[in-house]
Amino acid sequence: MAVSVDEAMSTGPVRDHTPPARRFGGRGRSVLEIALLTVLAVVMLFPVLWMIETSIKENRDVYAIPAKFFDFTVTLDHFKDVFVASSGRSALSASFLNSVVVAGVSTVLATVLGVPAAWAYSRFAVKAKKDQLFFILSTRFMPPVVVVIPIFLMYRQVGLIDTKLGLILIYTAFNVPFTIWMMKGFVDEVPAEYEDAAMLDGYTRLQAFWRFTLPLLLPGIAATAVFALIFSWNEFVFAIFLTSSDDVRTAPPAIAGLIGGTTVDWGLVAAASVVFALPVLVFAYLVRKHLVAGVTLGAVRR
Amino acid sequence: MAGIEVTALHKRYPDGTVAVEHVDLSIGDGELFVMLGPSGCGKTTTLRAIAGLERQTTGDIRIGDTLVNDLPPAERDIAMVFQFYALYPHLRTRDNLAFPLRAEGLPKAEVRERVDEAARLMRLGPLLDRRPRRLSGGEQQRVALARALVRRPRAFLMDEPLTNLDAELRADMRTEIKHLQGELGTTMVYVTHDQVEAMSLGHRIAILNKGRVEQIGTPLEVYDRPASLFCAAFIGSPPMNLIEVEVADGKLRSQGGLALTPPPGLPRDRCLVAGVRPEALEVTEPGAERSVPARVVSAEWLGDEIIYVVDHGGQRDVRVRMPPTVRFAADAPVGLRHTGGTPAVYDVSTEELVA
Ligand SMILES: Nc1ncnc2c1ncn2[C@@H]1O[C@H](COP(=O)(O)OP(=O)(O)OP(=O)(O)O)[C@@H](O)[C@H]1O
Ligand SMILES: [Mg+2]
Numbered sequence: 001m002a003v004s005v006d007e008a009m010s011t012g013p014v015r016d017h018t019p020p021a022r023r024f025g026g027r028g029r030s031v032l033e034i035a036l037l038t039v040l041a042v043v044m045l046f047p048v049l050w051m052i053e054t055s056i057k058e059n060r061d062v063y064a065i066p067a068k069f070f071d072f073t074v075t076l077d078h079f080k081d082v083f084v085a086s087s088g089r090s091a092l093s094a095s096f097l098n099s100v101v102v103a104g105v106s107t108v109l110a111t112v113l114g115v116p117a118a119w120a121y122s123r124f125a126v127k128a129k130k131d132q133l134f135f136i137l138s139t140r141f142m143p144p145v146v147v148v149i150p151i152f153l154m155y156r157q158v159g160l161i162d163t164k165l166g167l168i169l170i171y172t173a174f175n176v177p178f179t180i181w182m183m184k185g186f187v188d189e190v191p192a193e194y195e196d197a198a199m200l201d202g203y204t205r206l207q208a209f210w211r212f213t214l215p216l217l218l219p220g221i222a223a224t225a226v227f228a229l230i231f232s233w234n235e236f237v238f239a240i241f242l243t244s245s246d247d248v249r250t251a252p253p254a255i256a257g258l259i260g261g262t263t264v265d266w267g268l269v270a271a272a273s274v275v276f277a278l279p280v281l282v283f284a285y286l287v288r289k290h291l292v293a294g295v296t297l298g299a300v301r302r
Numbered sequence: 303m304a305g306i307e308v309t310a311l312h313k314r315y316p317d318g319t320v321a322v323e324h325v326d327l328s329i330g331d332g333e334l335f336v337m338l339g340p341s342g343c344g345k346t347t348t349l350r351a352i353a354g355l356e357r358q359t360t361g362d363i364r365i366g367d368t369l370v371n372d373l374p375p376a377e378r379d380i381a382m383v384f385q386f387y388a389l390y391p392h393l394r395t396r397d398n399l400a401f402p403l404r405a406e407g408l409p410k411a412e413v414r415e416r417v418d419e420a421a422r423l424m425r426l427g428p429l430l431d432r433r434p435r436r437l438s439g440g441e442q443q444r445v446a447l448a449r450a451l452v453r454r455p456r457a458f459l460m461d462e463p464l465t466n467l468d469a470e471l472r473a474d475m476r477t478e479i480k481h482l483q484g485e486l487g488t489t490m491v492y493v494t495h496d497q498v499e500a501m502s503l504g505h506r507i508a509i510l511n512k513g514r515v516e517q518i519g520t521p522l523e524v525y526d527r528p529a530s531l532f533c534a535a536f537i538g539s540p541p542m543n544l545i546e547v548e549v550a551d552g553k554l555r556s557q558g559g560l561a562l563t564p565p566p567g568l569p570r571d572r573c574l575v576a577g578v579r580p581e582a583l584e585v586t587e588p589g590a591e592r593s594v595p596a597r598v599v600s601a602e603w604l605g606d607e608i609i610y611v612v613d614h615g616g617q618r619d620v621r622v623r624m625p626p627t628v629r630f631a632a633d634a635p636v637g638l639r640h641t642g643g644t645p646a647v648y649d650v651s652t653e654e655l656v657a
Contacts, residue, residue, distance in 0.1 A: 125317070191386060191388065193384045193386055193388035196353075196355050196384070197382070197388040198401075199354075199375040199376055200353060200355075200375045200380065200382050201376070201405050201453070202406055203376060203405055204374070212390060
């Protein structure tokens with residue numbers, strides 16, 4: 001008791017001096033802070049803002065010089081162009097649908113494969129567990145571009161080039177390690193005694209997992225799945241290398257494909273980008289609490 | 303209901319840790335059997351092997367007449383209470399209790415009846431509709447006990463079920479568990495590292511050390527004649543004094559001159575240690591009859607008693623339990639007198655009881 005009081009006394013004054021931020025006078029500091037943050041926010045958000053603005057400007061205003069910030073006519077034509085073309089459905093809308101299918105299926109697959117694997121790694125004595133886990137993690141160390149050529153050659157051999165299945169498989173392969181690592185953290189936090197108790201109560205191990213551990217893991221699964229979904233949704237390198245036809249292409253290469261002709265329809269590019277960004281934003285918002293936990297490694301202790 | 307036989311149990315974890323070296327236990331039908339030992343001695347591992355949650359490396363486990371080595375936990379018909387209660391967090395108390403019964407597929411009416419009975423036994427009435435999060439530690443503990451007994455298993459296994467409770471509640475629950483076990487007459491294996499709990503609960507106690515059984519006996523036997531130096535140092539608070547002695551003219555004599563009655567059949571020519579309980583000694587005025595000189599090193603006032611630590615013939619940690627009315631100042635020269643009967647005597651080299 002006495003010791004702790006002494007400690008508190010001795011560290012008290014020191015602690016008051018340590019944080020450098022405190023050296024600025026209260027007011028001056030907050031003004032400076034706010035100014036810096038404002039600059040930062042403008043720099044970060046301006047492209048986003050500009051994208052949204054461009055998507056609702058008429059072409060005339062898009063190309064106007066000097067650029068128009070406020071006094072332009074609002075139109076939703078670009079958004080219409082994203083979805084419908086003169087011949088019926090647009091190629092872009094087909095690519096969005098492809099993105100939904102590819103990202104959705106690969107996320108489901110990664111979850112279905114990764115969650116039980118994470119459970120097994122967390123609960124059972126697996127031979128060379130640490131090495132295995134490190135190996136699994138190491139597949140995420142290298143940038144995807146490194147393997148794109150070999151994958152391309154392999155896919156050409158087995159006929160997976162320019163197929164949705166090909167993309168789904170490669171995204172699943174990238175998401176499974178991630179899912180295992182992230183989910184292992186969540187499973188570790190659920191005490192094994194729940195399953196022990198359930199097994200003594202007359203359930204098999206699988207039933208115990210299914211009925212007791214799984215429900216407790218649902219928030220973690222949701223967060224992990226959103227991460228996987230965002231990865232697959234945003235993925236560009238494999239998509240552009242492994243697919244070429246319009247009815248297989250996902251949105252990122254399709255949008256990129258809009259740029260590069262003699263003229264660029266910036267309004268359409270911007271509108272397509274807005275549509276593309278929306279689902280990710282919505283999902284990220286829904287699981288924001290877990291995203292922070294995941295980023296700060298709160299989910300992957302041990 | 304059934305007894306439990308554990309024969310030559312050995313458990314080695316895949317990482318090479320030997321948690322249980324060699325354990326033989328014979329637990330009678332209806333017995334409250336306590337496994338006591340320091341942290342890491344293999345108590346939990348033994349218990350989990352009996353439950354079937356851990357497969358032993360070698361050895362046999364029998365519950366009743368059945369060899370259960372290859373039976374999954376679900377088919378062993380036993381219930382376990384964990385140190386961390388493992389109540390299902392998403393279920394209300396009522397459903398937590400009903401769960402094992404629903405797993406058996408009992409009819410609704412019977413489930414209700416049994417849950418109510420268990421709730422009555424453990425006085426859970428007002429808690430039935432709460433989830434574990436909204437229960438205090440003691441209440442969670444009662445629910446965990448109720449969940450164990452609702453199934454009417456052949457045996458209860460308890461792994462330090464009271465460790466997370468405060469001292470007062472722990473004493474209450476101890477009484478409750480003992481009473482309940484007596485009432486139901488179900489075999490119970492109770493694991494603890496708290497010797498007070500072991501002494502007050504157990505019909506018999508097994509003392510484990512480093513994966514081996516050091517001694518099995520009733521609380522009285524274990525207290526009076528610890529089978530090894532380890533047990534002697536483990537049981538009792540403060541523990542037994544271990545005093546080096548020599549056999550001289552028909553007496554056991556310590557270096558400080560304390561003379562003890564030797565037990566019959568003492569071996570010759572060996573280094574011996576006598577185990578003397580603190581209450582078998584007495585601090586007296588210096589020079590009192592049959593006393594030998596000693597000096598008070600320190601004294602602990604515990605309210606109902608005083609523990610004197612005295613220096614006797616160079617051994618500075620001899621503990622003596624005295625009533626609170628007898629007061630000696632620290633550093634005072636005093637006399638030390640043996641008032642107990644024949645002490646337990648140990649061989650220093652084997653660390654075992656020799657007589
Ligand atoms: N799953 C495991 N894998 C490897 N070693 C283990 C495992 N579980 C326990 N051990 C080791 O086995 C030994 C005995 O463990 P056990 O849990 O049986 O001890 P205990 O007597 O219950 O201790 P405590 O009083 O601390 O609960 C310890 O050294 C422990 O580190
Ligand atoms: Mg234990």
